[in-house]
Amino acid sequence: MKIFVTRPIPEAGLDLLRKYYPDFEMNKEDRVLSREELLERVKGAHGLLTLLTEKIDAELMDAAGPQLKVVANMAVGYDNIDVEAATARGILVTNTPGVLTHATADHAWALLFAVARRIPEAERFLRSGKFKAWGPLMFLGADIVGRTLGVVGAGRIGQAMALKSRGFDMKVLYTDEVPNQTLEKELGARRVPLEELLQNSDFVSLHVPLLPSTRHLINAERLNLMKKTAYLINTSRGPVVDEAALVEALKNGVIAGAGLDVFENEPQVHPGLLELENVVLTPHIASATVETRAKMATMAAQNLIDALQGKVPQNLVNPEVLQKK
Known part of the structure; x- marks a missing residue:
């Protein structure tokens, strides 16, 4: 055999x-x-x-x-x-x-922190020998405690992502085809339409499978619904996000930043993403423990x-x- x-x-x-x-x-x-x-x-x-x-x-x-x-x-x-x-x-x-539930959710959080606090950008600055002295305006990032987390897809990984927000006293919104009683009971999370989630979340984390209905779920129109101070995290599947539209949104300040572990045409990455400082990129390693x-x-x-x-x-x-x- x-x-x-x-x-x-x-x-x-x-x-x-x-x-x-x-x-x-x-x-x-x-x-x-x-x-x-x-x-x-x-x-x-x-x-x-x-x-x-x-x-x-x-x-x-x-x-x-x-x-x-x-x-x-x-x-x-x-x-x-x-x-x-x-x-x-x-x-x-x-x-x-x-x-792989917790490893993937942990990585989504790692991307969230990395892009919000500009960690890779700051490390590149330091390694290049540019760090000469502490400065009060150097690499100012976003606060996480008390902000609103939007979880798109509340299955195993999306639920784990949301539950880990308890340590940061975050409000949680989620969108899914069915209610998630665990999130609603333990976090007071609210199930809302995708558009409402995008408009009200400070951090949006994607946890949906790749289906015809989820391909380019996050497109130019939906990126424009997000806050200018918001961040997009994707550890699900690359084609869930229209990468060309995301590049334009990041370039033009439509959103503040993004953290991506998956890509639309993997292993190729949109060249526009590689040029930007306000996006953190990892090579599909969310489950890599x-x-x-x-x-x-x-x-x-x-x-x-x-x-x-x-x-x-x-x-x-x-x-x-x-x-x-």
Whole structure:
């Protein structure tokens, strides 16, 4: 039975795979395979352990062959996988929810603090040898305590982001398709329409999946609703934000700043963002803690093993596929 792992993952996940399938194959280079390489390497695979960097579509599934049983994504998101095509072919798709909740929320807070207090900008200033003396007007940033946090998407990560605001005595607004009783009970948070949230929040943090309805959810029109003193944080998916519109908003003082961990055309970053000082950029590392990535790798491996052994994986994205079996 052939198992293919598309990139090196933490050893905890590989150790689990070895216990059941010691002859699994893996791309041992820490790089994204080209499309041609990926199509060749998946041939004959019964199970694939994939990352967000691989496009798993109908063409790739057919290249693997009719014996392909499972695609185990090491991510909570799975917009890189054509789930409909997988279901039509009887292929199980799994993800790794839950284990990266706090790491991702922590990183959103790190971006919030970094951009509000101008930390990367100030560090560059210091490292370049420009710091000559303390000054009362040097790198003035924004206060956080007592301000209003707007959370767009109150699922696991959005909820964790909001709950962590308690230490800063913040007011919390949120928008979601369904009420979040935890946030309302513990924080007195209010569920409001997106437009109202944007108009009234000092910090807006995005925590929505990438769907047709959320692509460019934050566009020029909605950026113009935000306060000129407000900051936008995105640790969800890059295409949720219209990057070109964001560049113009940051250049023209429509909003004060932004903190981004994800990008519209990853790994490419809009060149306008790279030129700006009022945006903090990180290379999609919100879940990058040793413990979190180990848990993600182990969960993805377990999902794959369960599927190949005829069990229902705990994190099955397309349960309707079971009706086809």
